[in-house]
Amino acid sequence: MITQDWLTDAVLYIYALSLLFFVSDAASGNRKAKKAGTGLLVFVWILQGAFLLSFLIERFSVPQLTTKDYLFFVSWMLVSVSFVLNRLIRAELLVLLVNVVGFAVLALNLIQRPKHTAALEPWEVARRLLIMHVSLITLSFALLTIMALLGAMYLFLHRKLKTKKWTHVMRNMPSLEWIDRYAFRLGAIGVPLLLLSLSTGTAALILDHDPGKLFDGRVVLSFMAGLVYIFYLLRKMGAKDDGKRLAIWNLLGYALLVVGFFIGSSSSFHQVV
Incomplete structure (x- = not known):
């Protein structure tokens, strides 16, 4: 077993x-x-x-x-x-x-x-905000994970097509245009959810009279990821970058989220001890 x-x-x-x-x-x-x-x-x-x-x-x-x-x-x-x-x-x-x-x-x-464990604050208002924060960050993380997978698929398929190395795996992959379009659609949902989760978490810390935790490594990386995702959405809507560069921005934002999640040993916000 x-x-x-x-x-x-x-x-x-x-x-x-x-x-x-x-x-x-x-x-x-x-x-x-x-x-x-x-x-x-x-x-x-x-x-x-x-x-x-x-x-x-x-x-x-x-x-x-x-x-x-x-x-x-x-x-x-x-x-x-x-x-x-x-x-x-x-x-x-x-x-x-x-x-x-x-x-x-x-x-x-x-x-x-x-x-x-990640203990929630005992005060009723802060606790409710943190529950909302966790719910939103969980949903956004799931959507952004799929978005990151699409970004990785885009880079893989783009490289194979550019080098003209056709493989059987590529037969089961959608087109680059499809990947780029649906990655953006997931981002249009997941990124606002991420920003909402960050805002509710920030409000909970302010109610806790401990705004210093906003400089915690996990919080800083999450906000950095949010900024990268916003940049991604703006570049996509403005057609400023090609699909390959957008996929890189997509994966960079997700990498910041993942790194932030796994720095529990040095984090004081939702600390994992």
């Missing part, structure tokens, strides 16, 4: 098996493999939803948010979004990449079983 718990092990194994079916479909166009992978993924989504519901019930009366809860919700949301993508558009490789990221988040979360 991986996690010393048969139910969480089952989720990981079924999730991994579903990814193998999706890889088979992406590599050889096996429709039956895609259907099997989708069916297994639905089962994983249901189990994750049950876990998440139990977490929410357990935390409902306790003003405390664990890193495990947050990452679990991100993984569940990525699986949910992959269903929408799989239903509405033909982008098998993007669906596969989204689920690979979701599996990695879930696996690291369950295997490591972090006990780190």
Whole structure:
């Protein structure tokens, strides 16, 4: 057993098996493999939803948010979004990449079983603001993760087309125009959510009479990421940059977010100890 718990092990194994079916479909166009992978993924989504519901019930009366809860919700949301993508558009490789990221988040979360906590402030107003902050940042992070995957796909496909090196994987990828368009649409939703989350978090710190935490490394990097994303949206709307440069700005903003998330050891805001 991986996690010393048969139910969480089952989720990981079924999730991994579903990814193998999706890889088979992406590599050889096996429709039956895609259907099997989708069916297994639905089962994983249901189990994750049950876990998440139990977490929410357990935390409902306790003003405390664990890193495990947050990452679990991100993984569940990525699986949910992959269903929408799989239903509405033909982008098998993007669906596969989204689920690979979701599996990695879930696996690291369950295997490591972090006990780190991020205590919410006890005052009612500040606590509600922080709950709103966490909800918004979680949703925006999921959308911006998919946006970053599209950016990486754009750079990969652009390089292959420029060097005229055609591969079988490229058959399952949408066009550069499609990738660029949908990356912008995700950014148009995810970036405002990120900015709203930052504003609510800032308001909570001000109510705490501790504005000094605004200079915390995690907060600074998050605001820097927000500025990069705003720059990306403005350059895209003004048609100032080509798709390749926009994809680089996209990935730079996401890299700042990820670095900010993992600097918990030196961060005092939502500190992970």
